[in-house]
Amino acid sequence: MYDRTKTYPLRLAVAVALGFVLALGACKGDDGATADERITLSDPEPAQAPPTRPRADEAKAKQAERDASEADTAKPDVAAEPSVTPDQAELTTEQGRTVAAADAKKARAVAAADSKPGARTSPSAAKAAKAAKAAKAARPQKGPRANADTRRPPTAAKARELAAKGHDGAPATPKLAGTRPGPAAARGAAAASAPAPALDVGRYLSLSKVRAIVGERRMTAAGPLRGITPSERYNSARFAPPGNKSFGAAVQVWVEASRRDVNEHYRRLRRQYPNAEDTRAIEGLKAFYSYWGSIQALTMMDTTKRVIISVSCDEAVCSQHVLLELATAARQSL
Numbered sequence: 001m002y003d004r005t006k007t008y009p010l011r012l013a014v015a016v017a018l019g020f021v022l023a024l025g026a027c028k029g030d031d032g033a034t035a036d037e038r039i040t041l042s043d044p045e046p047a048q049a050p051p052t053r054p055r056a057d058e059a060k061a062k063q064a065e066r067d068a069s070e071a072d073t074a075k076p077d078v079a080a081e082p083s084v085t086p087d088q089a090e091l092t093t094e095q096g097r098t099v100a101a102a103d104a105k106k107a108r109a110v111a112a113a114d115s116k117p118g119a120r121t122s123p124s125a126a127k128a129a130k131a132a133k134a135a136k137a138a139r140p141q142k143g144p145r146a147n148a149d150t151r152r153p154p155t156a157a158k159a160r161e162l163a164a165k166g167h168d169g170a171p172a173t174p175k176l177a178g179t180r181p182g183p184a185a186a187r188g189a190a191a192a193s194a195p196a197p198a199l200d201v202g203r204y205l206s207l208s209k210v211r212a213i214v215g216e217r218r219m220t221a222a223g224p225l226r227g228i229t230p231s232e233r234y235n236s237a238r239f240a241p242p243g244n245k246s247f248g249a250a251v252q253v254w255v256e257a258s259r260r261d262v263n264e265h266y267r268r269l270r271r272q273y274p275n276a277e278d279t280r281a282i283e284g285l286k287a288f289y290s291y292w293g294s295i296q297a298l299t300m301m302d303t304t305k306r307v308i309i310s311v312s313c314d315e316a317v318c319s320q321h322v323l324l325e326l327a328t329a330a331r332q333s334l
Helices: 004-042 055-074 086-114 123-137 156-165 183-193 207-214 259-272 320-332
Strands: 234-240 249-255 277-279 286-292 295-302 307-314
Touching: 207 234, 207 320, 249 320, 259 295, 259 307, 295 320, 307 320
Parallel strands: none
Antiparallel strands: 234 249, 249 307, 277 286, 286 295, 295 307
């Protein structure tokens, strides 16, 4: 007969082992679930779609938009300008021209009717003429003459009227009789336009002094020397012998604006005159003696008076002594 007590330890061991195995399997199942949970928690959540607006909300939003657009349209100060295409603009321009031409034609017809003898200008005619004028002024222009002045030249009658009134339309200054300048004013204007008188050379050496020094009473004044035009700063005089057979005697006078100018002019004359030699024959003045051919000259300078005097004489008329007397007489006039 089988004895169960003998197998009891074995069955206990098997039961313990089975329980252990079952417990181990349960532990593994819990670990796997935990791992799955960890993986699920670590993964990013998928993006949720935005909640859709209910149809009722959509209807309310559309109604609000329509109300806002109607309110904007009803505002009087916010008026949308209608878009005009080039074709429509051209058509509008052509229509304006046609209307302006018709108005102008009507105005001309009314004006012709009113211009008849005995006809009166009606208010409608005046209104039509005014409308035609305004339409003509508003007519659009094209091309480079769009900004130019399109006014027509005035007629002959209008030109005479403007000339009578003046260029700006104001009445012209009336022409009064007896406003012509008198003889005194005319002489004053002539004197102002006339050139300045030439330098008075007679005060330095006159014809009477030349006749007295030379000893020839038939000496005559022959006018200025040729080559230099007399002016308010220069002049000359020549005294011719009887029959004008020789040069005779002459005097030249220059008046400069400053001492520097008179010094420069004096040095220039000394370089130009032939055979020039400095001399002290004229007391108190710087002078030089020169000669060419039969003509001899004595030139002196007064820096205080800013004057240069040159006295020349032909050897047939005067000697060097007579030349010195003529120069001394001119020196005494300073």
